[in-house]
Amino acid sequence: MSILQDISQAMQKGKAKQVKQLIPQALEEGVSANQILEEALLAGMSEVGKRFRDNEIFVPEVLVAARAMNMGTELLKPYLQQAGVEPKGKAVIGTVKGDLHDIGKNLVRMMMEGKGIEMIDLGVDVEPQTFIQSAIDNDCKLICCSALLTTTMNVIGDVVECAKQAGIRDKVKIMIGGAPINQQFCDTVGADVYTPDAATAAEAAASLLA
């Protein structure tokens, strides 16, 4: 098995220590940082996403894999910067005002990071205006809103409204998700994309930012 496959396998199994050992070894063997990122880490994370979507693995397995991936990307960062490799776009993410659920939002963030997207995480209980201001300040083309309560899902409509008022509605895409959200709701509030899970969310974000 090639070292890239080893790294990818170790990452998918959440073996952070192995990832930490194998990456310097790969760099030493002359594999480029970008290749390690693309072919080992990001490819591995896609696989994790698929298996999670298909209920073959569950939240804990995704979390350990994401931690191993973070460990890997941290190691690669200086090399990537040296080589001038840019992130594949930027996005803001947060859970809407009044809502403190963050498990799903964090998974979405991790999977999007797993696509090489730079994520700005605003946390939970985020005001509509904060999403918009942060997108403007950081020049993000994607705003991701998570809502888990039927009492807070309507805040997403306010985010869309706020984007219009700030004059950036045609410059940003608004992606939404969370347990009570569905495609019909997405259409009603005028958001751009709804997906039911973190893996499809990351796929959609990657193609929106491509």
Add this chain to the structure above:
Amino acid sequence: MMYTPKENFIHFYHNDPVEWTPMADDICMFQPEEINLYIARGFVLQQEPFPVEKYGGPDWFGVEWTYDPVSRGSMEVSHPLSDISEWEEKIVFPNLDDYDWEGIGKKNAAYLNTDKMVATTIFSGFFERLISFVGFENAAIALIDEEQQEDVHKLFSRLADLYIDYIRRFHEHYGAMHVCIHDDWGTQRGLTFSPDVHTEMIRPYIQRVIDAVHAMGMSYEQHSCGKVVQLIPAMIEMGVDTWLGQDLGDLNNKDALIAEYGDQFKFGVTLPKLSTTDLEASKPEIRAIVEKYAPKRVWTRCDRTYTPEQKAYTYAYTRELGRKR
């Protein structure tokens, strides 16, 4: 012969004939403020009304919660541990001898002097308690990390002892016949962790609690939100007496579950929403719903959206139908 609501419920759980479909109204939930867990989680149920403004704060392990009156629920503010291996050293378990059990009983004497079935709830059962100590991500990982599993087993074992002791005191002092333990195992799409993790890490401790509860002649209710259909066979094997669940929509498809497992398991059913809040107009609908569930071995409760009058009618008709049968 007429049963009291308590007798009717006990017959239900013992698989004996019931006079009417037991309803949540037949239960007297006792969650006194002296156990600060109920204040922290925003669910005090006792004789004296408890002011909502005082909800939140530390629970019986000292974990801080904040209460949100709009969503009517609490969330942990921070977590006392960064790593579960520290629990034995840093977590102080509540000492049940410190509570004035008799005093609490006296204070609530009128409340507990009831012909309903007295019951209580333990919030943050096992996985949720682990979450409250280390946060969700660390907790989820600890369940599958070989280096942490031993510590989790020890913690859960100690929790099972605490819960059994707690339930025994409610049984002996207040005549509680039923207990519900909260532990969310599901998400909107399925289980949070794999069925194997449930079997290995959680099930042994739930089993111990259930066995102790049954030995006291009480019944055991598992609360879990999310889509947990996959665990129904395990719940049946463990001897869980009932599960109501709480769904956004009907993601567990209760009617299908009743058809499949109704002869082996007693489901709790939240009655479907009504098409109008007008009592007279909704009566035929209510009767149809009550009649639908009457032949099934389930207990029921009204959806939150029922008006007080609709709730009263649902209950009255449930009893009336029982008498007719």
